[in-house]
Amino acid sequence: MGRAKPNQPKGLIEKHVSLQHFDLTLVTPSAALERVVANYWIIEWDLPKGRAYAQENLPHASQHLVLDPQYQSGVFGLTSGAFTYHLQGKGRVFGVKFHPGQFRRFAAHDMRNLTDHCVPVSSYFDVDDHELLRGFCAAKHCADFAPTIELMLLNCEIKEDAKAKLAQEVVEFIEVNREIFEVAVVAQHFHVSPRALQRLFAEYVGIGPKWVIERYRMIEAIEALNNSSHISLTELSHALGYFDQAHFSKAFKRLTGRRPTEIGLPPT
Template sequence: MNPHVHKPSMGVLNLQHGQRKFDLARHLPSPDLQPFVKHFWIVSWDLAPNETFTQELVPNPCINLIVERGRTAISGVAKQKSAHALEGRGFIFGAKFKPGGFYPFVQWPVSQITSQSIHPTDVLGIDAEFLEAVIFAQPNVDSIIKYTESILRFKLPEPDSIVAQLQPWMERIEHDREITKVEHICEFTGLHQRALQRLFNQYIGVHPKWVIKLYRIQNAAETLDYNHYHDLASLSTELGYYDQSHFSRDFKSIVGITPEEYVKQQYSKKAPSSSQ
């Protein structure tokens, strides 16, 4: 394996440091679920007694079914960084839906659960406690995925042509740094701004402007994690920002600190301590 190739963080802040404390694995769904589900993921850890570790996440425009002891839920798209404390030994399992891939299951605007969570019973007809009991009783990840896929298949809708149409659009927004305005999305989709906003409200859960912002900040954080840019002005330009101050404001609005503070924080995490 090329040592310079890193695992995409997909919003997991400072993944290099975090993987010293936990293991993150992602698994593709079966073909019949691929129109809806991006991947299954599992985070597992085994920390020393009395040790805790907090992992931070930058949101992306996807809805997740998350199975965690006492906190199982379907989580809508968030607009700000979240933090999760790990201790002892355990794992968390999730199914990440593709952007727009959750809508066919519910047929109501997914913006209704933006920055919120709902009970899995409301969508999948299965109690959270029962789901936890079954998932945590499985002998391995393959069994967990097989069971989760059976639950999704029980409620599996027909493939939605709009979801299929959304996927290349979302990939272009994520990777094309020339896309900095909603008008740019309108140009390549052929949709008027109001129609685009209605579509994103219904299928994605956030305004197109927020999708641009979320992907840019996710890209910025991952770049800072792996490259430690000293020239943040150049980075802001590469990300499609016209000036560094705009980039800093967007970064802080989601991550909670400025890019400069974030870089310092990463260096402090990597600096050797006297206890090591």
């Protein structure tokens, strides 16, 4: 495994405020697992008594295994909406982010069955959920628990799966090509029909390709708003494929509950 390192992933709403309330660290997986695991992530916080903080973010198109002593542990499917986590007191969370499409290798069902749901870790792995959580709580340093999770994952027979590989490649293509707005364009690039792409995403990603396109464009919008207090919403709307600012603002509020003008750096 790689060394633990601080990181600032995309999707955190009001990032300049977020990172004043908690520490986020990523640990890279071993070479044996890098094809299925994107990273191990650790969140730690210690807020003064009486202070609480609600962190909003837009999750990526991935499934996560989460150990959370404060709220709920388990395997979380893709989250179709925005996600809010409430922090207070002192706490820690350990997570495993799987590459898009790759958790299907561990499951005997389509990923759409897991979307917006959380199930016990023992549903997929030969572990005792309570013992696993107790082990994490007992670890002096959160990153020290990564080898335990590695061993649990490696104890599974991870077979080659060409469809999982293709699903990951398609999602990553959508993520990095900001000019892509139509499912038909993605399907044509990968020489498959739009219907075949829909079936692939239902089984391996957990949601349709149109949602993935819109989610990554919206994550780009949040990053742009996080990084500038003087951004043109009209230009941003057009760059993200929206007809005009009104359509973009409506879509943004529907997903995050806030207007674009309510997000971002304070004016300087």
